[in-house]
Amino acid sequence: xxxxxLVEHDNxxxxxxxxxxxxxxxxxxQGIDLLVTTNSQDVVQKASKIEGVSKxxxxxxxxxxxxxxxxxxxxxxxxxxxxNFFLASSSTTGKNNLPRxxxxxxxxxxxxxxxxxxxxxxKKPIYAGACIAxxxxxxxxxxxxxxxxxxxxVSAESGNAEIVEMPVTxxxxxxxxxxxxxxxESDRPELTSADIVISGGRGMQDADNFKLLDGIANxxxxxxxxxxxxxxxxFAPNDYQVGQTGKSxxxxxxxxxxxxxxxxxxxxxxxxxxxxAINKDEEAPIFKVADYGLVxxxxxxxxxxxxxx
Amino acid sequence: MKILVPxxxxxxxxxxxxxxxxxxxxxxxxxxxxxxxxxxxxxxxxxRIKESGNAEEVVVVTxxxxxxxxxxxxxxxxxxxxxxxxxxENPLQPLDVAKVLVKVFEKESPExxxxxxxxxxxDHNQTGQMLAAMLGLPQATFASKVELQSGSVExxxxxxxxxxxxxxxxxxxxTTDLRLNEPRYASLPNIMKAKRKPIxxxxxxxxxxxxxxxxxxxxxxSPAERQEGIKVESVDELVEKxxxxxxxxx
Numbered sequence: 296x297x298x299x300x301l302v303e304h305d306n307x308x309x310x311x312x313x314x315x316x317x318x319x320x321x322x323x324x325q326g327i328d329l330l331v332t333t334n335s336q337d338v339v340q341k342a343s344k345i346e347g348v349s350k351x352x353x354x355x356x357x358x359x360x361x362x363x364x365x366x367x368x369x370x371x372x373x374x375x376x377x378x379n380f381f382l383a384s385s386s387t388t389g390k391n392n393l394p395r396x397x398x399x400x401x402x403x404x405x406x407x408x409x410x411x412x413x414x415x416x417x418k419k420p421i422y423a424g425a426c427i428a429x430x431x432x433x434x435x436x437x438x439x440x441x442x443x444x445x446x447x448x449v450s451a452e453s454g455n456a457e458i459v460e461m462p463v464t465x466x467x468x469x470x471x472x473x474x475x476x477x478x479x480e481s482d483r484p485e486l487t488s489a490d491i492v493i494s495g496g497r498g499m500q501d502a503d504n505f506k507l508l509d510g511i512a513n514x515x516x517x518x519x520x521x522x523x524x525x526x527x528x529x530f531a532p533n534d535y536q537v538g539q540t541g542k543s544x545x546x547x548x549x550x551x552x553x554x555x556x557x558x559x560x561x562x563x564x565x566x567x568x569x570x571x572a573i574n575k576d577e578e579a580p581i582f583k584v585a586d587y588g589l590v591x592x593x594x595x596x597x598x599x600x601x602x603x604x
Numbered sequence: 605m606k607i608l609v610p611x612x613x614x615x616x617x618x619x620x621x622x623x624x625x626x627x628x629x630x631x632x633x634x635x636x637x638x639x640x641x642x643x644x645x646x647x648x649x650x651x652r653i654k655e656s657g658n659a660e661e662v663v664v665v666t667x668x669x670x671x672x673x674x675x676x677x678x679x680x681x682x683x684x685x686x687x688x689x690x691x692x693e694n695p696l697q698p699l700d701v702a703k704v705l706v707k708v709f710e711k712e713s714p715e716x717x718x719x720x721x722x723x724x725x726x727d728h729n730q731t732g733q734m735l736a737a738m739l740g741l742p743q744a745t746f747a748s749k750v751e752l753q754s755g756s757v758e759x760x761x762x763x764x765x766x767x768x769x770x771x772x773x774x775x776x777x778x779t780t781d782l783r784l785n786e787p788r789y790a791s792l793p794n795i796m797k798a799k800r801k802p803i804x805x806x807x808x809x810x811x812x813x814x815x816x817x818x819x820x821x822x823x824x825x826s827p828a829e830r831q832e833g834i835k836v837e838s839v840d841e842l843v844e845k846x847x848x849x850x851x852x853x854x
Contacts, residue, residue, distance in 0.1 A: 387763040388763070398733070398737040404699075422615070422724070431819070471772040473770060487764070540782060548852040568852070585832070
C-alpha cells in the first residue's frame with residue numbers, strides 16, 4: 296500500500312508545510328504519491344521535484360483555483376483505493392479538507408500528529424497542548440493531519456516524480472461557490488515558515504502600537520505574530536494568531552512581547568529553538584519557557600532594541 | 605427556518621487539565637465543566653439570526669451521559685427553543701458523533717447547522733466537516749461572519765492567509781471561529797425560564813448508531829517542559845546573547 300499526501304499551495308508555489316508533511320509520510324516506510332488540485336500546471340511541476348515522491352496525481356481545472364472542500368474530496372475519492380494513508384498538514388486548508396473525505400471513506404481521522412511511533416501509533420497534543428496523547432488506530436486506512444512544526448522538511452528540488460494527469464469530471468454538485476479572498480499582503484516572510492517571529496500580546500495595548508514590532512521585524516527579516524488576546528482585542532488580524540487555535544510556529548528565534556504566556560499560546564510556539572520574552576510582569580508564565588527574559592516596559596525596550604539591531 | 609446547533613460538554617477553558625496518576629487518560633475529576641467555547645459562539649450566532657427575524661426555531665443537541673443536560677440547560681437559558689439529548693455513557697469519537705448528528709438532522713430537517721469548529725478537549729476539528737460530507741451538504745468552516753441570503757448563506761472564513769468568503773446553498777453546515785461574535789451571558793429570568801423548556805431524550809442505540817473504538821487512547825503524558833532560561837538586565841545584554849550565545853541573529 297502507499298501513502299497519499301495532499302499538496303498545499305497558492306497555485307504558484309508549494310507550501311513549506313507540504314515538505315514537512317512528506318517528511319512525516321516518509322517515516323511510514325511506504326511509497327509516497329502526491330495529489331494536487333489546482334488551476335496551474337506550474338505548481339504540479341514544482342510538486343514533482345519534491346524529494347522521495349513516486350507520482351504526482353494532477354487534477355488541473357479552473358474551478359480548482361480556490362480549493363472547495365467538496366471538490367477536493369471528490370478528487371481524493373477517485374483514487375482512494377490505492378492508498379492506506381492520507382496525509383495533509385494541519386493548516387486551515389488541511390483542517391477543512393481532510394475530515395470531509397475521511398467521513399466519506401468511513402475513517403476516524405487523527406488530527407495534529409506530532410510523532411509517528413509506528414504505522415498504527417501516533418502522538419498528538421490535546422487540551423490546547425496541556426497534554427500529549429498517544430493513540431493507536433484499529434483501522435486499515437488512516438487519515439492524519441500533520442502538525443508540521445514537529446517534522447523537518449524534505450528537499451523541494453531533489454525529486455523527479457512521474458506526473459499523472461487525472462481526468463477532471465464535473466461531478467461536483469456546485470452547492471457552494473468561492474466569492475472572494477481578502478489576503479494579508481506583506482513583504483515579510485510567512486509566519487509558519489519564517490526563521491524569526493516577533494509576536495505581540497495584550498501588553499501592546501492597541502493596534503497602533505503593533506507597528507513598534509514592524510521596525511524590528513524588518514531589520515531581522517522576521518514575521519509578525521500575535522497572541523489570541525491581541526487578535527480578539529482587534530490589535531492584529533486573525534491570520535497573525537499563534538497558538539493552539541491559531542498557527543503553530545517553530546522558528547529559530549521567537550520574540551514574545553507583552554504576551555503573558557497562556558497555555559494555548561505556548562502550545563503554538565514552544566517548539567521554537569530560542570525564545571525571548573519581553574514583559575513588564577516578572578511573574579508572567581512566558582518567562583518559564585523563555586531562554587532569555589527581559590523584564591521591562593515594552594514601550595522603552597522595543598525602540599531601543601530596534602536601534603541596536 | 606430552523607437552525608440546529610450541536611454542542612459539546614468540555615472542561616471549563618480556564619482549567620489546566622493534567623494526565624491522571626497512571627498516565628492512561630486525563631484527570632477530569634473535580635474539573636468544572638462547561639459548554640465548549642466554540643459551541644457557545646454557535647449558539648449565540650443562531651440566537652442572533654432568530655432575533656433578526658431570519659429563523660423561527662433554534663434547536664440544540666448534544667451526545668453524552670446524564671450530566672450533559674447541564675449544558676443543554678445553559679443553551680436553553682441563552683435562548684435556544686428546545687433541546688435534544690442523545691444518551692450514551694461512553695464518549696464518542698468525531699466520526700460517530702457525526703453519524704449521530706446525521707440521524708438528528710434527518711429527524712429535524714433544519715436549513716442550517718451551526719456548530720463549533722473544534723472541542724477544546726480533543727482538539728479534533730472534524731465533526732462539522734464529517735457531518736456535511738455524510739449529508740452531501742456544502743460546508744463553510746472557521747466562520748468569522750455569517751450572512752443569510754435567500755436560499756443560501758454567505759460565510760467569511762478565517763484561513764491561514766487572511767479571509768475567504770464562500771457562498772453555500774442551504775441547507776449547509778457552518779462551523780464557528782473565535783471572532784464570529786461575543787456570546788452573551790444568560791440572565792436569571794432566562795435561566796428560570798429554561799427549566800421549563802423541553803429536552804427530548806433519544807437513545808443512541810435506537811438511532812441505529814453503534815459506536816466503534818477505532819482509535820484507542822493508549823497513554824496521556826505532560827508535554828516535555830522547556831528549561832527555564834536566564835533573565836537579562838538590558839537590551840544590550842539581550843542583543844549580545846542572541847548574537848554570541850544563541851547565534852540566532854547577526
